Amino acid sequence: MAKDDRIPTDGGAPLGQNPFGALSSTGLPQASSQPVAPAKPVPMMPAKNRGRVDIIRQTAGRGGKTVTVVSGFVGIGLPEKEQLAKKMQKACGAGGTVKDGCIEIQGDKREQVAKILAEAGFRPVFAGG
Numbered sequence: 001m002a003k004d005d006r007i008p009t010d011g012g013a014p015l016g017q018n019p020f021g022a023l024s025s026t027g028l029p030q031a032s033s034q035p036v037a038p039a040k041p042v043p044m045m046p047a048k049n050r051g052r053v054d055i056i057r058q059t060a061g062r063g064g065k066t067v068t069v070v071s072g073f074v075g076i077g078l079p080e081k082e083q084l085a086k087k088m089q090k091a092c093g094a095g096g097t098v099k100d101g102c103i104e105i106q107g108d109k110r111e112q113v114a115k116i117l118a119e120a121g122f123r124p125v126f127a128g129g
Helices: 078-092 110-119
Strands: 052-058 067-071 096-099 102-106 123-126
Touching (some): 078 096, 078 102, 110 123
Antiparallel strands (some): 096 102
16 A cells, blocks of 8 residues: 555545534524423322232242242233333343233342332232242
8 A cells, every 4th residue: 555545634624614504593492591490290190009919939840940920910901911020020130921911020029029019009918938
């Protein structure tokens, strides 16, 4: 490669024109010097009682691995169960699934799962031993 074939790295010539030079601010609202008040928080409606759900810790039939199972949902469909399962997985930092109408979360995460269910309006109950 000869010296005259090199690409210059000094930045080159300045731009010939400003691409934003033709824009104008006509029709735009004037900027105010007063600070903008923060939006008022919307009061949350009190969570209604959506029923009792059982939280069970299982190890049987799972190769010794502990799984937290949430069962006993009444009146909610599969999409809402999947949404709850996704929220639980994210909060617990664990995997999980919805299987046979129950939510399964890997590991013993009963406390975190109970908190999420209580926020969603359910009445979590620790069942089993």
